[in-house]
Amino acid sequence: SQTIHQWPATLVQPVGSPLSLECTVEGTSNPNLYWYRQAAGRGLQLLFYSVGIGQISSEVPQNLSASRPQDRQFILSSKKLLLSDSGFYLCAWSVGLADGGELFFGEGSRLTVL
Amino acid sequence: KNEVEQSPQNLTAQEGEFITINCSYSVGISALHWLQQHPGGGIVSLFMLSSGKKKHGRLIATINIQEKHSSLHITASHPRDSAVYICAPDSGGGADGLTFGKGTHLIIQP
Numbered sequence: 001s002q003t004i005h006q007w008p009a010t011l012v013q014p015v016g017s018p019l020s021l022e023c024t025v026e027g028t029s030n031p032n033l034y035w036y037r038q039a040a041g042r043g044l045q046l047l048f049y050s051v052g053i054g055q056i057s058s059e060v061p062q063n064l065s066a067s068r069p070q071d072r073q074f075i076l077s078s079k080k081l082l083l084s085d086s087g088f089y090l091c092a093w094s095v096g097l098a099d100g101g102e103l104f105f106g107e108g109s110r111l112t113v114l
Numbered sequence: 115k116n117e118v119e120q121s122p123q124n125l126t127a128q129e130g131e132f133i134t135i136n137c138s139y140s141v142g143i144s145a146l147h148w149l150q151q152h153p154g155g156g157i158v159s160l161f162m163l164s165s166g167k168k169k170h171g172r173l174i175a176t177i178n179i180q181e182k183h184s185s186l187h188i189t190a191s192h193p194r195d196s197a198v199y200i201c202a203p204d205s206g207g208g209a210d211g212l213t214f215g216k217g218t219h220l221i222i223q224p
Contacts, residue, residue, distance in 0.1 A: 043118070043200070043214035043216045043217070044214040045214075046212070049208075049210075057210075088155055090157060092157075103147060103149075103159055105158070106156075108155040110155065
């Protein structure tokens with residue numbers, strides 16, 4: 001069966017520090033991978049998605065970047081965190097969202113920037 | 115961009131009550147997802163539907179494509195159903211076709 005792992009679950013970082021959130025998927029090949037952010041009182045916002053190794057699409061201009069070094073690994077990074085980067089980050093995967101594929105989410109990473 | 119409205123935003127009910135959560139959207143879609151977000155933050159996909167009705171246990175989801183409206187029903191509600199329920203219509207064309215509602219915060223009291 002397919003599983004998705006995301007870590008760390010909780011992170012408290014000072015402004016200006018770097019960030020690395022990691023997500024891995026097991027039990028499937030060539031998944032579509034997504035990073036979402038959920039700010040307090042707001043809906044999920046798509047940050048990045050990837051349809052293959054090295055292929056990253058960015059949805060919003062921001063302080064963050066994403067990379068997909070391996071087929072089932074998706075990393076969210078920042079060189080210098082801002083206060084506004086605080087939020088709940090979710091990684092997700094699907095086998096074909098364009099065809100109406102189901103989304104599967106990781107457990108999320110709660111980031112607090114102080 | 116699809117405008118998604120969920121109602122109610124917050125709902126508190128007693129155990130055993132029949133629950134209805136509504137979702138309206140503005141742009142035609144290929145499918146609609148209903149998600150459940152647990153108090154700890156993890157999200158689980160409940161349904162993905164493009165027409166008619168789907169049932170899973172005590173949960174029922176319906177969609178009317180012409181009216182751009184979907185509902186999620188919970189029969190014989192239980193405190194463990196307490197969660198945030200999120201509707202996400204998919205207007206197709208890839209990942210950026212998915213829009214998420216702000217969610218309905220449901221509390222079921224024993």
